[in-house]
Amino acid sequence: MAGSPTPEERKESDAELKAKEAAEQAALPYKWTQTIKELDVTIAIDGKYKGRDLDVKITKTALKVAVKGQEPFIDGELPHPVRVDESTWTLETTKEGKDISVHLEKANQMEWWAHVITTAPKIDTSKIQPENSKLGDLDGETRGMVEKMMWDQKQKEQGKPTSDEQKKLDMLEKFKAQHPEMDFSGAKLG
Known part of the structure; x- marks a missing residue:
């Protein structure tokens, strides 16, 4: 296939995108991390401020974080809705000053x-490694589902059978072993 990038070229453009993304994120007046279930924003501010000096509003679809009378650190629409009742913010003292932590x-x-x-600026969510989201935090069923999806994805990338296809193959092998008199040469797995 002409025009298709080589793995080296793809790796290089990925690295460039990653560097650009990192620079864009570093330029933001806040740091943020996420798991599949929640998102945390941290904003370092001067230690002289108290909770009453802040203007923090969390609604289902928007977030505003500011020191009263100053340009907001964050003020805008959220890309997806949040659960307002479970979302919180705190002011914490650090070595350098204080942090506004929004959960x-x-x-x-x-x-x-x-x-x-x-x-x-956006980050490329397809590059997120699910192990960053603590798989242990998920309930057993969800965790099993996510781990199976990750395993199946890896198998597909390597051209190997997914867990469901492997199950069918194993069942067919077992059946073949139990019925040596049958001819399976024309059998198709669908």
């Missing part, structure tokens, strides 16, 4: 966010 509980706990607010 957002995602309404849909099965999706990655590309950014905190829609006007901020």
